[in-house]
Amino acid sequence: MDKFEVARTLDEIARYVELSEPNRFKALAFEKAARAIASLDRDPADLIALGDLQKTPGIGKTTASVVEEVVRTGKSRYLDELRKQYPPGIFELLRVPRLGLKKIGLLHDKLGVGSLDDLEAACRAGRLTSLRGFGEKTQQKILEGIAYARKRQSNFLLPVGIEVGETIRQQLALIDAIENGEVSGSVRRRLEVIRNVNIAVATRDPKSVSRALAKVVADLEEVDESTFKGIARNEIEVYFHLASPREFGSTLLRTTGSEEFVRALLERAGDKPAKTEEEIFERAGVPYVPPERRENADDLNRKRRRALVKLEDIRGTFHVHTTFSDGRNTVLEMLTAARQRGFQYVGLSDHSKSAFYAGGLSEEGLRQQQAEIARHEQEVTPMRVFRGTEADILADGGIDYETATLTTFDFVIASIHSRFGMSRDEMSERILRALDNPYVTFLGHLTGRLLLAREGYTMEFDRVFEKAGERGVMIEINGNPRRLDIDWRLVGRAYDRGVRFSIHPDAHSIQEYNALITGTWVARKAGLSPREIFNTKPVDEVAEYLKGRRAAAMK
Numbered sequence: 001m002d003k004f005e006v007a008r009t010l011d012e013i014a015r016y017v018e019l020s021e022p023n024r025f026k027a028l029a030f031e032k033a034a035r036a037i038a039s040l041d042r043d044p045a046d047l048i049a050l051g052d053l054q055k056t057p058g059i060g061k062t063t064a065s066v067v068e069e070v071v072r073t074g075k076s077r078y079l080d081e082l083r084k085q086y087p088p089g090i091f092e093l094l095r096v097p098r099l100g101l102k103k104i105g106l107l108h109d110k111l112g113v114g115s116l117d118d119l120e121a122a123c124r125a126g127r128l129t130s131l132r133g134f135g136e137k138t139q140q141k142i143l144e145g146i147a148y149a150r151k152r153q154s155n156f157l158l159p160v161g162i163e164v165g166e167t168i169r170q171q172l173a174l175i176d177a178i179e180n181g182e183v184s185g186s187v188r189r190r191l192e193v194i195r196n197v198n199i200a201v202a203t204r205d206p207k208s209v210s211r212a213l214a215k216v217v218a219d220l221e222e223v224d225e226s227t228f229k230g231i232a233r234n235e236i237e238v239y240f241h242l243a244s245p246r247e248f249g250s251t252l253l254r255t256t257g258s259e260e261f262v263r264a265l266l267e268r269a270g271d272k273p274a275k276t277e278e279e280i281f282e283r284a285g286v287p288y289v290p291p292e293r294r295e296n297a298d299d300l301n302r303k304r305r306r307a308l309v310k311l312e313d314i315r316g317t318f319h320v321h322t323t324f325s326d327g328r329n330t331v332l333e334m335l336t337a338a339r340q341r342g343f344q345y346v347g348l349s350d351h352s353k354s355a356f357y358a359g360g361l362s363e364e365g366l367r368q369q370q371a372e373i374a375r376h377e378q379e380v381t382p383m384r385v386f387r388g389t390e391a392d393i394l395a396d397g398g399i400d401y402e403t404a405t406l407t408t409f410d411f412v413i414a415s416i417h418s419r420f421g422m423s424r425d426e427m428s429e430r431i432l433r434a435l436d437n438p439y440v441t442f443l444g445h446l447t448g449r450l451l452l453a454r455e456g457y458t459m460e461f462d463r464v465f466e467k468a469g470e471r472g473v474m475i476e477i478n479g480n481p482r483r484l485d486i487d488w489r490l491v492g493r494a495y496d497r498g499v500r501f502s503i504h505p506d507a508h509s510i511q512e513y514n515a516l517i518t519g520t521w522v523a524r525k526a527g528l529s530p531r532e533i534f535n536t537k538p539v540d541e542v543a544e545y546l547k548g549r550r551a552a553a554m555k
């Protein structure tokens, strides 16, 4: 038991006492004792042995007996008693703005409220207004506060973290005392779902930086000497990790993580301060590992490392919707935007006829769409336009068009959009059968997951990968930030079974071509180089491959 653990026990008692005691002085006594113990310059056990504990300013008779008990037994019966009186979720209510311990105690005693859920139910039933000091308006404010409290504890899609991190980094650049600032943490590792934003900050003047940070984020608080935390955009926690410039590299590395990776690297490099991350890798005698690849220590053991795919390597794309199905931009608009992005080729693929909810195309609709493409493709030369479809994989594994229609496409993306609830076996059979159709070029969004909203359907992945490898069907890396499907964790298993990949935006508007950025991150996290990605190939090679594959299917 060190002094800080003893202090934490006293603090926790203080919080419980404040819930239950109308007299605030009792709680204050425990708070004061906690501070006194935390600032001792020796062990509380020594003080007790010398009989000096009660002579310490801030420690009274009651608090001294608690300290003695905690030091002697490691726990406090008084605290155990208090804990029993309240449900474990009681302090989560503190996240609701304007709700202090006193009010929380009252809500618990009078209405039995012990969690956010309880509180919400009580508000909705109008029960708060029966309490003194709680009017209709307060009740409404508390309801809003609950939503806010929930948001604060939730997870976020990566692009939220990227945007918040970059915006803050730009603000930091304007602060004189800051010499360098870099987004670190899971955002830098490009994890698909993140909980907070971390920023490593190089400064020789932490005092003035901490003052300046209070203007960059709300609710700034000190976590420890060199760490501050605050809230950005009213919803997401931001941690600032301050370091002197000569330690900036160490701090950037440590706060980027992952823990496993950092531990393994420092074991080789030694834990000496470093100006840059590169220095640390050099000292360890291993080539630099990009942040995306730092989930585990595997890459440290590789002698040779392939260059990861970059956005600039992408020469064209497939999986693009238009107003013919559920896209928001016309054929010409989608083509023009692709051309402006410098693509050598683009493959349009609207939904197939069974996807009626997404405006899927009948054979007649398809003819019109292809005529529209023919009308406009001259306007975007030399970019090449490929004609395709995102065809539903039907419940029995069939593809949603007759063979006669399939022969009119340059490529076919086969995707599941219905009957997600099938058993693992049924789903596997369904997909395996679809992969047997020789016209299928790509398997779209492998599991149909929607991050933070819907779990993907399950299947026997290795059998599916095996078959895809054998039939030469590429697996799409769907870059829509809500999907990021195939999961990067599965890519290695598919790769080992001969599967190759293609990065697609699943664009429903011209802005959504940006999903190629997020899609490329998935590929990088998975360790893929340009060689394994179909749409890094130049247009002639792509055209030839698609032509050859269709010819083979028609045989």
Ligand SMILES: [Zn+2]
Pocket: 390, 415, 417, 444, 445
């Ligand atoms: Zn789809």
Ligand SMILES: [Zn+2]
Pocket: 319, 321, 390, 506
């Ligand atoms: Zn789509």
